[in-house]
Amino acid sequence: MTPTWVQLAYLAAALCFVLALKGLSTPRYARAGNLVGAAGMALAVVVAYVHGVQHNGILIALMIVLGAAVGVPAARSVRMTAVPQMVALFNGVGGAAAALVALTEYGESTDTGVFFAVATVLTVLIGAVSFSGSVVTFLKLQEIMTTRPVLLPGGRYVGIGTAVLALALAVAVLATGSGTLLVLVALAGLALGVLFVLPVGGADVPIAISLLNAFTGLAVAASGYVLANTLLIVAGTLVGASGTILTRLMAQAMGRSLANILFGAFTPRAAAVQSDVDRTVRSGTVEDVAILLGYAHSVLVVPGYGLAVAQAQHAARELAQLLESRGIAVSYGIHPVAGRMPGHMNVLLAEADVPYEHLKELDDVNPGIGSVDVVLVVGANDVVNPGARDEPSSPIYGMPIFDVDRAKAVVFMKRSMRPGFAGVDNTLLYNAKTTMLFGDAKDSLTKLLAAVKQV
Incomplete structure (x- = not known):
């Protein structure tokens, strides 16, 4: 039974997250909303550590300090033009964390219920997709790789085949309870994330980041069920819902459907018609x-x-x-x-x-x-x-x-x-x-x- 003080603290943190989203919806209160959200997250981390850590407390505290030592300077020093890349990378790390926690919990938990198994498989699969996909979007935005759509030979069928394989492995895990198969689910998810983002190019990449952000939210929400942590469920659901809404709004701003943005590279286009525009450029002083x-x-x-x-x-x-x-x-x-x-x-x-x-x-x-x-x-x-x-x-x-x-x-x-x-x-x-x-x-x-x- 979770102590009352912990439940109240989690409720306060959840309210902070809701208020943060409200503040971020308008430029006037965006900064305040960001600070409120950060305060809520700090409260959640402290309470979770004080209440939940029973083993390896020193090691966990050390990792928290190390994470802050990396994250704070990175966030403060990043240029505004590189913020999308940073968001993509941090989002991917969140997906990876959820997947790794679920993998670890599955190996150590005594819960044999179907619901627990389904939540674990979803966390691992979605978290892996979010991680590898976010890494590819980072590489594209950073122009480490081409920003144009990358089409592999038979890429459409390779992607469909990988998705089918991932789902088949997930069903196999539910049927057998095999931890080895769950690792294979994670590997299939990593491959699927790469194949999912490679065909997306140019101005569509930020939309892919928003969608992967929603994926991470879903992975975190599912991990909340795995860990029996209500706050993770609330926070993950908020991220998943807001990311989904943002993705939809961005697609509308592009004047195209989400399916066309994500998979349009596979659709043959009509040959470009030679423009009759005068190709002379007028340069001025x-x-x-x-x-x-x-x-x-x-x-x-x-x-x-x-x-x-x-x-x-x-x-x-x-x-x-x-x-x-x-x-x-x-x-x-x-x-x-x-x-x-x-x-x-x-x-x-x-x-x-x-x-x-x-x-x-x-x-x-x-x-x-x-x-x-x-x-x-x-x-x-x-x-x-x-x-x-x-x-x-x-x-x-x-x-x-x-x-x-x-x-x-x-x-x-x-x-x-x-x-x-x-x-x-x-x-x-x-x-x-x-x-x-x-x-x-x-x-x-x-x-x-x-x-x-x-x-």
């Missing part, structure tokens, strides 16, 4: 763009991953403030999947004290974008690519975009002509309305700020 901005009445800034890489949010804000001081209306177009994770641009711009009311979503921007004098695209690419709207053969076809090609003028700030994260050429670069301003975003914006002051 900082002075040219300064004149364009200085005499505009309205300016829309569309930030992307390039702004994050260059840490150019403060320079962008300073330029916007200068334009606003001259009576020019400035707003920011925030695409749901801009950057490498949901809310990436919101966080960056909040760091630069950009008023939240200046951030506009797709549905707010596109209806009136034809009246915008200048759209300043800073490091974004796929979210302004007209091919997503006009070219059925494009891998990102159907993804809602900012229709910036319908504005009066476009200034596209990029380092080079290299495609965006989705690996798709952008016809906007060759549009007659577009002026290219090549260079590092922060450096270009700083020079542009000085030039506008002279206009």
